[in-house]
Amino acid sequence: MLKTWVYLDPRSDSKRLTLARKSLAQQLDPYNPEERAKIDDHILEFLRMWVPFYNRNVLNKELARSSFSWEAIRWWEAAKVYIADERRAHHDESLYSESEAFAKAMQKYEPPLSRADVKDFLAEEKTLETEKPYTFTQSAHAKKNAASI
Numbered sequence: 001m002l003k004t005w006v007y008l009d010p011r012s013d014s015k016r017l018t019l020a021r022k023s024l025a026q027q028l029d030p031y032n033p034e035e036r037a038k039i040d041d042h043i044l045e046f047l048r049m050w051v052p053f054y055n056r057n058v059l060n061k062e063l064a065r066s067s068f069s070w071e072a073i074r075w076w077e078a079a080k081v082y083i084a085d086e087r088r089a090h091h092d093e094s095l096y097s098e099s100e101a102f103a104k105a106m107q108k109y110e111p112p113l114s115r116a117d118v119k120d121f122l123a124e125e126k127t128l129e130t131e132k133p134y135t136f137t138q139s140a141h142a143k144k145n146a147a148s149i
Contacts, residue, residue: 017046018130025125028078036085044079044099047072051098069106074121076103077113 020042027039050068053059076099083096113121 015130017043018128020046021125022128022130024075025078025122025128028082029119029122029126031081033081033085036082036089039082041079041082043075044083044096047075047102048096048099051102054102055098065106065109069109072099072103072106073110073113074118076100077118078122 020040023040024043027035047068050059050064050072054061054064079096083100087093087095
């Protein structure tokens with residue numbers, strides 16, 4: 001169980017997921033149904049990835065709740081309209097059903113969110129800073145060694 005946690009948990013703050021969080025927040029606030037097909041749902045998929053581990057007791061329930069309940073609940077609430085549109089468009093009410101069940105399970109540990117709470121959450125996510133691309137610069141020692149070759 002610990003190996004699974006150690007392997008999966010660092011991904012939650014990766015550059016790719018930070019960009020996905022920011023992108024989805026921008027796309028959901030305000031949500032435009034005409035842009036539904038362009039929605040970047042990587043963060044929803046990342047959260048969905050945890051559900052089978054949680055349901056099969058591979059992850060400690062308390063550890064999973066303390067690590068992912070906040071995000072799962074807020075992303076579920078923020079994406080409800082988009083998910084409803086996806087379900088209608090694909091004629092499939094089971095889309096995101098695992099995520100819905102997980103968010104509902106986590107919701108029992110927190111007070112219900114207001115629309116203002118969700119709006120504030122999306123506003124914060126939209127301002128996420130992403131790391132600047134890494135630029136290689138040689139140290140003074142490396143430059144000196146390179147010059148002597």
